[in-house]
Amino acid sequence: MDEKILMAHGNGGELMGTLISDLIVDIFGKDSVQLDDSAIVEPGEGNLVFTTDTYTITPIFFEGGDIGQLAVNGTVNDIAVMGAEPKFLSCGLVLEEGFDISSLRKILLSMKNAVDYAGVRIVTGDTKVVEKGSVDKIFINTSGIGMMGKYSFRNEINPGNAVIVNGTIGDHGISIMAERNKLSFSKGLSSDSAPLNHMLLAVGEKFGSSVRFVRDATRGGVASVLNEVAGSRDFSIKLIEEKLPVRAEVNGVCEILGLDPLYAANEGKAVLITDSGKAEEIVKVMRTFPEGRDAVVIGEIDLDFPGRVYIETYVKGKRILPLLQEDQLPRIC
């Protein structure tokens, strides 16, 4: 039978010691994880950015990724979209009593792959075990520290600026929804979970403050993120329907269930608002990275509907993309 997580794996005793040394530290690397109460790190010159996020996804293993990879990429991306270089992560695990240790190993290995790919290190962590039913298998918190460089992705946004996305939208949210509900017509869907720091670093170093703003389009998708940007501002954000990159499989599920990919979560997509004159060059640089392969300009900042986000449809009609009222529910017909 598979080895399971026991309450004793979190009680500070021998079993917990074994779990940490034989599994967690072994995977993340002795040179990386510091076993003291806190880790001491040398960040380098400049301002620090500091962020935290907690990951609670069901299912924990899904097409295109798992909760571990997500926990690394999500926090790396939160740092990268500020225009900073992510450096160090923490890893807080909350494990449900009875959780398979083999699954934990798989998740930790996936985290290790993700930190290696992103070029960051996990330097500290914590493990708790809670009674069966208190959490759903495993929750992971990652906090991250990054360094600001010579530029920032928080600059003034002006009418005329271009809106860029680094690839197809809605992949993660629609894929998870399909998987969660065991939709039989969902073949070919996959999460887009990916770290964006290498691509964004290259864009930042080359184009600096021509990049006015960047945000990862996670919960609520591209439309929600852009609504946060436009809300109570004196400009509007226009998206052009025919420019939006949406995979056919995602569109298919959305059409059947009455969902909108613009509101579906992404885990490897960011929207960039940039000077329009530099937009095509920026796209070109983004496309040299795997996570930016399908980068494209999808819209622009204008003054037509101040404070709102809207879409110009294929037939050149205009439609507001409002803030989401509720979770998207599948419809009857």
Added chain:
Amino acid sequence: MEKDQLIKYSELLKNYSLKRPLNIMEVCGTHTVAFFHTGVKDIFPEGLNLIDGPGCPVCVTANGYLDRAIQIQKEHEVVLATFGDMIKVPASYTSLQKLKSEGVRIEIVYSPMDALEIAKKEKDIEIVFLSVGFETTIPTEAVTLKKAIEENVNNFSILTGNKLTPPAVDALLTLGEVKIDGFILPGHVSIITGSDNWQFLPKKHSKPSVISGFEPKDLIMGTLRLVQLIENGEIEIDNLYKEVVTEEGNRLALGFIEELFDVTDANWRGIGVIPGSGLKLKDKFSLYDAEKKFPVTMPEEVENKSCRCGEILRGLITPPECPLFGTVCTPREPVGACMVSFEGSCSAYYKYRK
């Protein structure tokens, strides 16, 4: 259709000069949303008025239906299984969502088959599937029910609130409250019913109509063609969705419906009882009919007096003309069903308002 052609036809619609103002009705809720979503409504020429029809199944379900479902749950402790967009609809006293938040088990399913699967897995509970829909979803329900009967799954039943669309359109015209010059008929419903089922529109009411699909090109071509029929006085049905809609419809699907259901009168929210517009399970399938299987004492049906869903469903007013619209009644706190359903007129006006 090529992109250039689409743009050409959009321009044609946008710049069309009507001989006189026209009211056209789209019967189907999916069309209601599609007209907004694609932006085609945004390029309607001056004087062309699109009136939303009674084609959103959740919206036209009268309070009494949900009241009964809730009462069945309360008195018989069944598990209700429903499509997602029913759960927020306010019934007379509560909603399924409120019940769910109070800890009552309510299953949201994507297909009646999913509900049947739950019943097969959990033999010790009674699953009641809320069967609300039009001709598009009824065949799936019939097939599910056939399977339940064949496999002798006796802890599964359905509460039928299924409705037929042509009698409702007929009733609206007979009521004569609103002047409609022509109809855009539902593409999906017509796949099942066939185009002949709508012949009463030209023959009885002298109304030209088109059957249209849902893509931008379908909506534009359908609208242009309907305007042309009206202006030329051509009283006929033009089927522009021939690739999937035939004259006689889907005989197989209709056969399933006929095998299990009898036509009956049905109560439509806002319109009232329309003869021959509903379906009930045949008597020999009573064991699967939740209404018969779980008798209840029905509470008095209460409608919110200031909610004007009824007039909206009859095409008399547009959602923004309702005093509750966007203030008291929002998708978050809906007063009427038309604000709940994705396909509801109020929900569409709210979502796409500028």
